[in-house]
Amino acid sequence: MLPISYTNINNSRITRDGSSSRYRRLIPEYFRRIFHYPQMDIEYTFWIMFYLCFGPSRVYKVTSWHKQTKNQWARDDPAFAVILVFFMAIASLSYAITFHYLSFYHIIKTMFWAVFVDFISLGLVIATLGWWITNKFLRVSAHNHSVDQNVEWLYAFDIHCNSFFPLFIFLYVFQFFFLPILLSNSLFAIIFSNTLYFAGFSYYYYITFLGYSALPFLQHTKFFLYPIGLFLPCYILFIVMGKNPTLSVLGFYFN
Structure with missing residues (x-):
């Protein structure tokens, strides 16, 4: 037996x-x-979030260490994305309550749009574009003595998550607390609102640039700074035209 x-x-x-x-x-x-x-490493995640706001270059200094220990550039810990989704859900709920979208349908719709459209869906598109562009055009060909490397798609999504967090602080948190000032057509509100959006999106692409420039097998990563040059004339033009981005964006969500 x-x-x-x-x-x-x-x-x-x-x-x-x-x-x-x-x-x-x-x-x-x-x-x-x-x-x-x-x-999940929650403590490490909050460390990353802190330095993304006050010293983003320091965050990508640990990228090479992660490559040496894990043999991959991307994080294998989803804690950052999970916590950011939680923060966005709380922020969108706060906006829904502020604008009296108190029905269950409107609250879920607002939270769904913020999390799954603004962050996840657009993030998947942006990460895929960044992954394709870097591997197709910016990757340095390996020499005989080196190993050919590619940008991991998950690393491209990590870059989006890192870049999105300061944008979240600017356009979800700061904007919420300054709503009494921003929800007007005064010149100060127009300048303040445009400055907030310009700073948020510029910081997004700056951190994106840092993320890709941290990879030693990529060249011409300054390409990711070019959108900032397009934002500057738009920033000036919107102020001259009297456009308030806060009114436009919140009007789209809570009209």
């Missing part, structure tokens, strides 16, 4: 190991850890 039992044990073990390995192949570790809160 022992050989039979031993065989059954081995078969069951092989079955479990096989199904486990298939599970790991189908669902990468990044997404599996979303459902395992204890595996």
Whole structure:
């Protein structure tokens, strides 16, 4: 009987190991850890968020360390994206309450649009474009003594998440607390609102530039700073025309 039992044990073990390995192949570790809160490094995530606002270049200094220890440029911890989604849900709920969108449908609609459209959907598009552009046009060909490297798509999405957090602070947090000033057509409100949006989007592309320039096998990463040059004339033009971005954006969401 022992050989039979031993065989059954081995078969069951092989079955479990096989199904486990298939599970790991189908669902990468990044997404599996979303459902395992204890595996997320919350303290490190808040460290990143702090320095993204006050010293973003320091954040990307640890990128090479992560490559050396994990053998990948991208984070394998989804804590940053999860916490940012939570912050955005709270912020959009606050806006919905402020503008008296108190029905369950309007609250869910506002939160869904902020999280799944503004952050996730646009982020997937931007990350995919950045991943394609860098691998197609900005990657340096490997020499005989070096290993050919590619930009990981997940790293491109990490860059979007990092860049989006200061933008969130500017356009969700600061804008919310200055709504009494911004919701007017005064010249000061117009200048203040345009400055807020200009600073937020410029900072987004600056951190995007830092993220891609941290990769040693990329060249001409200043390409990601070019949108800032387009924002400046728009900033001046909107002020001259008397356009208030806060009124336009919030009017779209809460008209």
